[in-house]
Amino acid sequence: MSRLSVLSNPLLLGFEEIERLIDRTGKGANEGYPPYNIERIAAQSGEKEKLRITVALAGFLRDQLEITVEDNQLVVRGRQQDDKSREYLYRGIAARQFTRTFVLADGIEVQSAELSNGMLAIDLVRHEPHRLVRRIEIENG
Template sequence: MVRVTALSSPFLLGFDDIERALDKVSKTAADGYPPYNIERIPASSPDPEKLRITLAVAGFQKEEIEVTVEENQLVIRGRQQEDKTREYLHRGIAARQFQRSFLLAEGMQVLGADLSQGLLAIDLVRPQPERVVRTIQISARD
């Protein structure tokens, strides 16, 4: 059986990676924990426009969170340890683990991460590429 997608047009050459990325994103989009926001921060002299991903990670300490870039993927992992010294009468807040991934476009750079009041903010920037116009020489064969 042949799979037909929006990127299978004969005029779209070399977009196989994008198609694989869309498949990967659709598989990981169902997980809702931890909740997150993505906001655009306008450029201000001398800083370029940024994107900020903010995750609600209440209860996690800085040491329990890991932020990595693996190939073109931003991966945030949280691992909490059970506190064996506590005796709970009611336990509504469980120690959890999570992994949240974001696929990054080519050239995206992670500027840094900041944890404050249960919110983890990760800033990203996409440097503006130089616009390149190249003339292709035509050879004549007679």
């Protein structure tokens, strides 16, 4: 059984990739850990406007985190190891692993990432696409 979507309109050619990205975004929407914010940072002193993703990662060290861009997706991964040398009487803070994925539009570039006081800030910039107008010559058949 085929699925119909807004992007299956016959006048929208080549938008299968966007539909795939929308499907991928919906699959990860129910994840609650780690919590995050997304904010818009206004352009200042000649710089472009930025987007900032802030992820709350209390207890994670820099070498336990990995940030990659894969196929228009920003992927933040964290891996903590249990400290076998500690003897817990009560353990309410678990060592955990996570993967948090953000789908990026074309032209969005990761500018920087900084971990400070348990908060990971990732700055993104949007590059304006070059507008291309091309005249197509019609040949005689």
